[in-house]
Amino acid sequence: MSQDQAFPPQQQNPPGTTDQMIPTPDHGETSYVGSEKLLGRKALVTGGDSGIGRAVAIAFAREGADVALSYLPEEEHDARATAEWVRGAGRQCALLPGDLRDEATARGVAHRAAGELGGLDVLVNNAGYQMARRESVADVTTEDLDRVFKTNLYALFWVTQAALEHMGEGGVIINNSSIQAYQPSTSLLDYASTKAAINNLTVNLAAELGPRGIRVNAVAPGPIWTPLQPATQPEEKITSFGTDTPLGRAGQPAEVAPAFVFLASPATASYVSGTVLGVTGGKPVF
Incomplete structure (x- = not known):
């Protein structure tokens, strides 16, 4: 994929929607071709x-998995569009709206996913929140911290704890980390902190769950063109978004999804656990 020109200036209010983005992100709708790597598996994708999240859901469905999508109620329009792609691949799709910052909701999403899909084999902890429209650490309020840490960390713990009640040997957990865990931006101090914590959690959880035959890994994307960017970045940063990577451009969601497929599939990653896989456009992940 190539990017011939910079993104035009644009802004949205969080959490942002796909149909307002210029250009529209590529989630693999017309390009991803599956090969039954996840045939018969049941997956929950938060922020799906x-x-x-949409790109992962599409890829998982085309690989043969049934998919449950967790999302905020205000993201219903996008969620239904994603569900159409999943069902278009001939797979079941469960829609699970709710704010994961609420503990009961977060735990309930995992239980509902298992109930509606008839089990749970794969958990993708993808839901996340950032806000890059700040000047310094002094601008980070307690309300900001609560939103970022509860969305990115607390919810991950709650959903994972509940999901493990339904997972057996062969289960897979994939956490969405970020290049920010390695090369943090000052404007994303709180967000970057949560991503570093997710890396640590991934390694620790892999050690704990290995004896149960459950693999735990993370994917660390670089700058990826998603609704979170125009919804949380200043307009002047959008025009140059991703140009600081060695590949010189931002990535598309469709370019990240195959990493999740690789880690989820026993055919490709049966001996991979406790690792963080970078999809960063060349930025180092170490």
Whole structure:
């Protein structure tokens, strides 16, 4: 994929929607071709309505998995569009709206996913929140911290704990980390902190769950063109978004999804656990 020109200036209010983005992100709708790597598997994708979550849902479905989507109620339009792609691949799709910052909701999403799909084999902890329209650490309020840490970390713990009640040997957990865990931006101090914590959690959880035959890994994307970007970045940063990577451009969600497929599939990653896989356009992940 190539990017011939910079993104035009644009802004949205969080969490952002796909149909307002210029250009529209590529989630693999017309390009991803599956090969039954996840045939018969049951997967829950949090933040599955748009961006990386939508691309993962489409890829998983085309690989043969049934998919449950967790998303905020205000993202219903995007979630239904994603569900159409999943069902178009001949797979079941469960829609699970709710704010994961609420503990009961977060735990309930995992239980509902298992109930509606008839089990749970793969959990993708993808839901996340950032806000890059700040000047310094002094601008980070307690309300900001609560939103970022509860969305990115607390919810991950709650959903994972509940999901493990339904997972047996062969289960897979994939957490969405970020290049920000390695090369943090000052404007994303709180967000970057949560992503570093997710890396640590991934390694620790892999050690704990290995004896149960459950693999745990993470994917660390670089700058990816998703609704979160125009919804949380200043307009002047959107025009140059991703140009600081060695490949010189931002990535598309469709370019990240195959990493999740690789880690989810026992055919390709049966001996891979406790690792963080970078999809960063050349930025180092170490």
